[in-house]
Each structure stands twice: as C-alpha cells, then as structure tokens.
Amino acid sequence: MDITSLESPCLLLDKAKLENNLTRMTAYLADRGVPLRLHVKTAKNINIVQMGLQGQPGGITVSTLKEAEYFLEHGISDITYAVGIAPGKLDHAAALVSKGADLTLLLDNMGQARALNAYNRVKGLKLKALIEIDVDGHRAGVKPDDPVLIDIGRSLGGALAGVLTHAGGSYDCRSVDAIRAIAAQERDLTIKAAERLRRDGLPCPVVSIGSTPTAAFGENFDGVTEVRAGVFVFQDLVQVGLGVCSLDDIAISVLGSVIGYQHEKNWLLADTGWTALSRDRGTAAQALDQGYGLVCDQEGKPYGDLIVRDVNQEHGIIADRHGRPIDFGQFPIGAMVRILPNHACATAAAHNRYHVVEDGRITEVWQRFNGW
C-alpha cells in the first residue's frame, strides 16, 4: 500500500530506522558490558519491544501499570514500574504479581515505604521496591547522601530491590561533553547511594540508571546492573538537538495533507493539529527551535526550514522558520507532507497505531495504547 493512499493525519514508522536505532544502542551498551532494560513507554507496542529485547535479558521498564498489564499478557514478566508508587495503585500492582509478573516498584520517601510495608503485611505479599536517587535535581528521588536513604532502606528490609535513577537533567545539556559529564555523575552518585545502603548491611542487587542521552554517551558503567532508555527507539528532534542522533535517524513522522494557504503571511495550512503532533515544545529551549515539528516531503526528506509554527486542534500552520517566502507551487491542495516530532513519546501518544513503512510502502499496521 502506498503512503499517499492513507487518510491523513496518521503516524508512520520507518522500520529500517527503528531497527538501526535498536541495533546501535544495543551494541553500544553490549560493548560496555551492561544490559538494557528497555523503557516501553515510548512504543507501547509488542512488535517494537520484541525487536528491542533481542540479545537482552528480557526485562522492561514501564511508566504505567497498564503497560505492565499489556506486556505481561504478551509474555514479558520482568517489569520495573519506574514511577513513584501511589498507595492507591498497590492493589493493581498486586494483581499483576498474582498473574505472574516479577514486578519491581519505585519509591523515594518514608510515606511510600510505610504504605508498601503495611500493604505487604496486611496482604501477606512480598512486593519489592527500588529507592529512587536524585542525581541532578531534575525531579524525584533522594539525594545519595541524604540520611533518609538509609531510613527507607531499613524500613523496606527484605522488600528493598536496589536503587534507580533517571538523569532527566541530561535533557538540559548544551553539548555532548556536558551529557558525558552528567552520565558520569548519574553513574557515580547512584553507585554512591548503593554503597551507602550496602555499608549499612542492606541488600542492593539492582543499580539501575538511564535516559536516552546518558545511555548514548555514557562511558563507564562499572557497578551499574542495567541501563534504561526508551525514546532512542524512535529518536526525535529533541535528541537531534542534543546531538544524540541525526535527523535521518528519526523513525516516526506524522503524515498530513495541505488544506489551505495564507499567501500574505506565507503560511501553509495542514490537517496536522495538536491531536496529531501533540503540544510538546521540547525544542523551544534548544539552539534550533523546531516549532511543533519539522516538515518533510512524502519520502521523509526535510524541506529545510519549514516547520509547524502553530497548532490548533486539527490545524497545523506551516511556515519557514526565518519567515522566508514559501514556494506555494510545491504544495498543491492535498499534497502530503511528513512531520518529524519534537518528542517521540508525546507524538506517538497522540495515535493508536503505527503504519509501518518499508521501502516507501505500508507493509503492516501495529497497534498501540494509552491510559492507565
């Protein structure tokens, strides 16, 4: 089936680029002797995740218990739920364990530890958890030298699975050297936390770190038992801006159709609104602001500086980033374009399926899901 026979907007997935992204990351980490625990929040599809698990121990990271449920149903049982646990989700977590999941939870404070301990005691269960470590002030986690780390570890006792960090601060880096530095910091501080727990006589089998940028540029993984990353499967404009990949590596794009013009303003109008692209503006703070996405022809080749400068629900306004005139003759009504996304997770989340492209044709349709 030809791309142009699809009804726009819809999500395209270039299979060769996907495979290349998976191979490169897997090989990079294998060379450094550390396994990948694929984060499945980006793809939320079993075909993609099975491709990503080749040559890996087989564990995955999820961002929702619905992901855990879906992948468990598809035969993957080693699952880390890498968002701090809310006590109200413990029943859901326990139900997954009863169905065979080897599920590991995450927490970073005594309130969560007490809730987990009480739940295990009352229900006679052994739900286990990692302690989240804050290595860069980005979001959640205990500082590696915070006394509460030991309090949480002691409180969990046998339910302690280890430590986990996500160096989300890597997304603020402005050079590859800065990413390398934050990758070293991520590893060093996570290991410091693990060693503090071990010195206190506590078990810390898992030392889990990761983000796509630090996984891509980390140099030393000694003492780390696994690396988590997810966005790299598709890559996106934010990763291009960080230097993690090139434009040609981006595996997903949104197919749209030209529906109108504002000639005086040098705008093209397309049927690619925020429902199709998301409202993610992850490149806004980068050196090259890509608006709501970079516009390519139907083969996926960028026009240069054409970006989606604004979005409404079902409309995208396309313009040259420097305000230069558009050659409207290139874009008759109905002409199809492909938009590269700022943030692959957000754009994929706007769709319920991938149209798999091989050699310029649609060969398969793969489903995906959202929700909790």
Place this chain on the structure above:
Amino acid sequence: MDITSLESPCLLLDKAKLENNLTRMTAYLADRGVPLRLHVKTAKNINIVQMGLQGQPGGITVSTLKEAEYFLEHGISDITYAVGIAPGKLDHAAALVSKGADLTLLLDNMGQARALNAYNRVKGLKLKALIEIDVDGHRAGVKPDDPVLIDIGRSLGGALAGVLTHAGGSYDCRSVDAIRAIAAQERDLTIKAAERLRRDGLPCPVVSIGSTPTAAFGENFDGVTEVRAGVFVFQDLVQVGLGVCSLDDIAISVLGSVIGYQHEKNWLLADTGWTALSRDRGTAAQALDQGYGLVCDQEGKPYGDLIVRDVNQEHGIIADRHGRPIDFGQFPIGAMVRILPNHACATAAAHNRYHVVEDGRITEVWQRFNGW
C-alpha cells in the same frame, strides 16, 4: 462509588456544572433568537452531546470525520465538518453521506473547490460545502472582500451551502469589551461575505459563526443562522482568564495522587503528567499563568495558588505560583488532588472516559474517543 476509590490519574466530570454550562449558553443564544450548532470536538461523547442538543434543532459541528461517524451511528445526521477538506478525505465523507449523514464540508480556496467539484462529477454525488471566511487573521479562511470568494462561490454553484467563520482571535482578547468587539466583527464580516455571494446571485442559506468567547458575549446575531461553540460545555482555565466563566464553572478535572516531595524546592510530586493533563499552556500568555493546571482538593476547591508548574510523561510537579512554602502536612503520600485544566479539549483528549461525579460520588462512566 467514592472518588478516592478510583485509581489515579483519571478524568472527573461534574454533571451539575456540565448541565449549568449547557443551560446558560442555550438560554443566552435562545434569548437572542439564534440556534446553537454544538461543537462536539470537546466532549466526543453521546451522553453529553444529547444533553447539549436539548431545545436545539439538532445539528452538530465536528472536527474529524471519525466524530461524524460516531455521532451518525448515535442518530445525529445533521453534521458540519468544520475543518478545511483535504481531497483525500472525500471518500470518507461520501461514505458517511451514503450512510445517511446530511454532511456539510468546509473549504476556502479554489484548489479545494475544484477537487470537490471533480469528485462530485466523477462519483455522481452532491457533496456540499461552506466557504470559510477569515474575520480576524487568526488561521484559515478567505477575507470577506477578497475577489476569490466569488470565484469559489461560482465554482461550487449548487454545492455552495453558505459561509462559516471561527473567530479564533477572540482567544487573544484581554477584556470582555474586546471580546464583544470581536464578536461584532465576526458577525458583521461574515454577513458581509454572505451578502457579496447573494449579490452575485449565489445561494447562501447558512451563515455560521462561533467560538465559545464570542458566543458567550455576542450581542447581535441578526442575519446569523447558527452559532457554533464547544469548549463551554466543560469550560476551562483559559475561559476563566478570558472572563467567560468562573473557576467554579469548570466541569472537568484530573484526579491525581501525591507520590513524593522535594522539600527544599517546595515541590509536591503527583502522578499527573502530560499524559493526563496534556501539554497545553493556553494560560501562558494570560494575566494569570496557571502552569499546566490549578490544583484543588478532592472536593474540587482550589488551594489558592498551587499549580502544576511542570509535567513529564507520568509526573506532575506542583508548586505555589509565587514560590511560597507548601504546607507538606496537608499532603500525605497518597492524598488525592484534582487539577483544573488549561484547555478542556486537550485534557479531555488525554483520556478515554469520563467518571461522572454527582454529589461527590461517581455515578456513571462515559466513554470518549480520539483519532480520525
């Protein structure tokens, strides 16, 4: 069922507020003698739309052909698809007509008119279209005095259904007086376009205008045959900022749980990321920036200045908008909060169902959908 027994995050819909929003808009327009053509892109659910159609002629506005399909299956056949038609969607539109839809399309240029005419000729159909009029330079449409308006009208001939405008510029207003002025401009310029077509001997039965702000404050609808609006069913923080409604009118909120803290930064962490709230920042340019949403207690009462200041995929960072200290004792781990949305359409689109709240309890679950 008690709200706190729900697993967070999820979407709550306060039925009394919904009813009040519907009643007020319907009465306002009825008093001014103009029917409402409800825009269903906000709710995408039949229960809500049936409530909104009470006392109306029964026509709806859609933003996707999937909406048209769903509402046709639920017995609503008078449908205006208010996004400029892409030629690649004509087969889908024709299929809806063959199933009984009285479907009206929209276009604003000769390329679309030619494509529609050619399609009608080849297929032996009579698909009809409105011409979109640009009254405020906001997005799409032909200027009311542009010669091409007549060219398009003549080209369409019997397929011409009338004119339609959306005064999206009303969202940039900074006072109710400014909204009243743009509402008058919306009406006057749309009627001007209709009269130009009629003077040329062309039919122009439909004169359709609308946006929630201009529908709420328009004073004169003489010559207008229908008003379209959608967001008002739920209202949101953007509408509060515009003066269209009060905080207490907002009918949807996202239920979340507190999962952690960063005490030094005065942050609460909750399980309300962009997957639950959307990344809409519609209040960013308003006098009161609400971040990614205003935080309320589980009864829906705002804490005051607590907002979601940042979001990741499954995390929301809550802080005081002025950076003042948080009383962490008020927010034990697992405490539930409700977040009012910037933009009701975007936040609703992040969910596949509404948990209907009546007198503080969940009484029903209504499904919704996305996609095309």
